[in-house]
């Protein structure tokens with residue numbers, strides 16, 4: 892992902908409207924690009940800050956961005972775990988099938 896597409900995805904990230912592959916690429920780009928990290932921070936603070944001012948809540952937005960990022964990473968870990976579980980099931984199914992074939996043929 893380049894910086895331009897990262898920037899385009901920031902509103903989706905903030906609104907939690909991202910699908911899993913984009914979210915993964917988004918966070919990967921954030922890890923290695925200091926410029927975009929900063930951009931995300933600013934955009935998050937601005938959008939959440941405006942919301943908060945309207946609500947009249949006191950805020951600790953820095954912590955909230957951290958939380959937001961943490962949640963996203965958790966989501967990715969969950970998805971990755973799910974994918975490897977799917978793979979494991981697939982391997983098991985293939986082995987089982989092979990076993991049955993061998994059993995029938997012998």
Ligand SMILES: [Zn+2]
Nearest residue numbers: 893894924927
């Ligand atoms: Zn970038």
